[in-house]
Amino acid sequence: MRPLVIYNHRMNYINKFQNQLLNWYRQKARELPWRSDPSPYKVWISEAMLQQTRVETVIPYFNRFVDEIPSVESLAEVEDERLFKLWQGLGYYRRATYLKKAAQAIVKEYNGHLPVSINELKSLPGIGAYTAGAIASIAFNIPVPAVDGNVLRVMARVNADQGNIRNPEVKKRIEELVITLIPTNNAGDFNQALMDLGAGICLPNGTPKCNECPVKEFCKAYSKGLVSTIPVKSDKKERKMLEKTILTVWWNGRMAIRKRESKGLLANLWELPNYEGFLSKEQCVLILEQLGFTVTDITTMKNARHIFTHIEWVMKGYSISVEGEGNLSDWKWVTDEEIRGIYSIPTAFQAFFPSS
DNA sequence: AACTCGGGGCA
DNA sequence: TGCCCAGAGTT
Incomplete structure (x- = not known):
């Protein structure tokens, strides 16, 4: 009996975390262009644009892009000059090159449909661990983690993890933690809720709005008074x-x-x-x-x-x-x-x- | 593991 | 000014 009791306690903890986060998300989710129609193509384009780039910056670029290049097929055939023009000012320009290359591979190898599996997604240019997880969970509702900068910060605080979040080991640790928490039937909303939480509540630089946080009772950094010192991040190189x-x-x-x-x-x-x-x-x-x-x-x-x-x-x-x-x-x-x-x-x- | 690769918004 | 942002690829 004893293991079963512990198991149930753990399940209750997980369910409660999921429910409070998802209930908060249902009320507070940001309305974003790629959320109104989360087709695999639009999710992919949005995630590529959102790499290291703020949501507010991406919105007009995303709207212009999917309006003019509405499908994998049209992306595979777009003129480079036009592609770069649509990307002008967004930064990290090789993302645009990767998009076109990946579109050509998707047409050739997957009949124009984005693959569903994480490994196949990751094999495409410009799609790494985060973006593969985001596409799989948001577009296909597959229960896999999508750990970006927001989720790293949120979960490092939830678990009071004082490791350097630039360290790949710490990222892996946090991915494993997310895997234990992610619901089997609502992965896309769960992952996006963690990101919205990071973007709006669990803010960086020791200024989070913990009083508004739907999961503060689960947050070890909050209960231990470590919110302002977590996440730990090593210094960047000088310019x-x-x-x-x-x-x-x-x-x-x-x-x-x-x-x-x-x-x-x-x-x-x-x-x-x-x-x-x-x-x-x-x-x-x-x-x-x-x-x-x-x-x-x-x-x-x-x-x-x-x-x-x-x-x-x-x-x-x-x-x-x-x-x-x-x-x-x-x-x-x-x-x-x-x-x-x-x-x-x-x-x-x-x-x-x-x-x- | 360390570098490279943009640009903007905000304290 | 420094920090961070729905990171990925190369060396």
């Missing part, structure tokens, strides 16, 4: 500063852009011509002359700064008018309208555009 000179070069009413290389930062996106270091007007004029142009005007623009995760660009800019033929191979002369409608140019350069 390096990089000085650059950005050129907006005008020729016959058009502006010069060029394509970035296919690897590394902002791969395959378009950029304004730019050079390492702070160049003087004279140095810029010399560069343009060596390219075969005659400089008719050059003015200094306002300095700008762009902060990436691990680099910071400090940028000096010049607006330059040129005449002549030039002898360039990798510059492209484009109009304002083409820049707005066609070419994907990352945010780092926006400060040097006339539209901004």
Whole structure:
């Protein structure tokens, strides 16, 4: 009898945790575009966009994207230029490349339908442990965990886990904990409830709203007074500063852009011509002359700064008018309208555009 | 295990 | 300014 009693106690604990979390979610769930129609395709697109990106940022991108590219098949065939344009400003641009690659694989190997199994999902480019779990649970209601940054924080507090949440071991530990709690019949709502809880109540940096938390009676960090010290997170690496000179070069009413290389930062996106270091007007004029142009005007623009995760660009800019033929191979002369409608140019350069 | 890869919002 | 965000892939 004894093991059965313990078993029942454990079941009651789990049921109560599930019920209180799910009841809270039924009342407080955020209304989000991908929640009104959680088709596998829309869930997938939303999860890809949401990687390291806030919900509020994603919403307009998601709406535009699924409106213009409504299916796996259309995604598999979309022009790269158009794909990147739809992603412009969202960051982590290889996610867009992964989406198209995965769509092509889904058409070829799964007849255009997203696979249901975690392992098959994870085999697709851009779909890792979290995203596979999110798609499987939200789109297919399969009881698997989907541990993102929110869930890591929430469950580290619930279990008073003082491990460094950047440590993969700690993440695995928390995944195992979620597995013991996840309901067999309502996994999608359960996972999304944990994320909403993290986004709205169980906030980072020691400022959670514990009085509003539906599961505070289960939270060991709350009962032990450790909420402000959990989760533990190791320090990030320091950012390096990089000085650059950005050129907006005008020729016959058009502006010069060029394509970035296919690897590394902002791969395959378009950029304004730019050079390492702070160049003087004279140095810029010399560069343009060596390219075969005659400089008719050059003015200094306002300095700008762009902060990436691990680099910071400090940028000096010049607006330059040129005449002549030039002898360039990798510059492209484009109009304002083409820049707005066609070419994907990352945010780092926006400060040097006339539209901004 | 450590790096790389964007951009924005908020204290 | 620093931190964090519905992370994934490479080395």
